[in-house]
Amino acid sequence: MPVKPHRFTTAFAAVLAGASLATGAIAGDRELTVYTYESFVSDWGPGPVVKKAFEAECDCTLNWVGIADGVALLNRLKLEGDNTKADIVLGLDTNLVTEAKKTGLFEPSGIDQSNVNVPGNWSDDIFIPYDFGYFAVVYDTDALDTPPASLKELVEGNPDEKIAIQDPRTSTPGLGLLLWVKSVYGDEAPEAWEKLKDRVLTVTPGWSEAYGLFTKGEVPMVLSYTTSPAYHMIAEETDRYQAASFDEGHYMQIEVAGLVKSSDDKELAGKFLEFMTGPSFQNAIPTTNWMFPAGKLSEPLPAAFGDLVKPKKTLLYSADEVSENRKAWVDEWLAVMSD
Numbered sequence: 001m002p003v004k005p006h007r008f009t010t011a012f013a014a015v016l017a018g019a020s021l022a023t024g025a026i027a028g029d030r031e032l033t034v035y036t037y038e039s040f041v042s043d044w045g046p047g048p049v050v051k052k053a054f055e056a057e058c059d060c061t062l063n064w065v066g067i068a069d070g071v072a073l074l075n076r077l078k079l080e081g082d083n084t085k086a087d088i089v090l091g092l093d094t095n096l097v098t099e100a101k102k103t104g105l106f107e108p109s110g111i112d113q114s115n116v117n118v119p120g121n122w123s124d125d126i127f128i129p130y131d132f133g134y135f136a137v138v139y140d141t142d143a144l145d146t147p148p149a150s151l152k153e154l155v156e157g158n159p160d161e162k163i164a165i166q167d168p169r170t171s172t173p174g175l176g177l178l179l180w181v182k183s184v185y186g187d188e189a190p191e192a193w194e195k196l197k198d199r200v201l202t203v204t205p206g207w208s209e210a211y212g213l214f215t216k217g218e219v220p221m222v223l224s225y226t227t228s229p230a231y232h233m234i235a236e237e238t239d240r241y242q243a244a245s246f247d248e249g250h251y252m253q254i255e256v257a258g259l260v261k262s263s264d265d266k267e268l269a270g271k272f273l274e275f276m277t278g279p280s281f282q283n284a285i286p287t288t289n290w291m292f293p294a295g296k297l298s299e300p301l302p303a304a305f306g307d308l309v310k311p312k313k314t315l316l317y318s319a320d321e322v323s324e325n326r327k328a329w330v331d332e333w334l335a336v337m338s339d
Helices: 011-019 047-058 070-083 097-102 151-156 172-199 207-215 228-235 266-276 285-289 303-307 319-337
Strands: 030-037 060-067 088-093 128-140 163-166 200-204 221-225 241-243 250-260
Touching: 030 047, 030 070, 030 266, 047 060, 047 266, 060 070, 070 088, 070 097, 070 172, 088 097, 088 172, 088 266, 097 319, 128 172, 128 228, 128 266, 128 285, 151 172, 163 172, 163 207, 172 200, 172 221, 172 250, 172 319, 200 207, 207 221, 228 241, 228 285, 228 303, 250 266
Parallel strands: 030 060, 030 088, 163 200, 163 221
Antiparallel strands: 088 250, 128 221, 128 241, 128 250
16 A cells, blocks of 8 residues: 555655655745655645645745655754755654754744643743644554564564664654653663664664554564554554553654744744644644644544553653763664674
């Protein structure tokens, strides 16, 4: 099947969507350029819905630029610096906000965030949440009779039962797994990775490639989200794909957007960020990005969301702690995985 929303997109479709600015009729002379991850702008992602809704309000043209994944977004922005064409970057997460601030490329938008509500009441003067979710091991019930019930069981389980994961150097889910393992194993994380390495079929640059292998039946488990099965339940009317509930809890991801300081139209950028927190944007999140909305909805969540795994415990490092340790922890991971 083609890989579809919450990054459910084929790698080729995603590259095509992100290779150039989105086209469409020019509405007025104002343009807004938003950098985001590839699957957000895919035909099945939120991008087309959001573009249509915002352009109907703004008398402007919204241009998407798709970049592989969240960490790659930040890397791209660092390379471009003040010469970036981005007005807004959408798709970083809370693990990256301290590092993003250190670039000096973002500034507070000053918009009203009263619509925003995420677990733990996380808030920031620069970065605004638009959705959140929890990382999970998603498994194929046709290929795996007994899924791991804990991170320990995943690490120490049958090496013949493989998993596809993502690279923490380029992917926010990959970074999320790294932080998940670190939060559970602490100083013993290298030993945990040494054991888990035997179960890893492949490490992909982004989420889309890993999930594509999973849905093609090439691997029985994949690092994804507790919300991923909702796609299959709603769009495909199957409960074949499920998320495993882990005893130690699940690592949370809060995705955010920020205003780029060098933007040529900060008024329009601010309007988009405010729009992002309201129903015209947020109603699209559950069934196109397959995450929990962080802003105001005008309709209830689909019933399938009530059947998803509910984490027994939420794991989350502070952004400052991630910024201080990310390089060392990634190097620690790389030393094991490349051995």
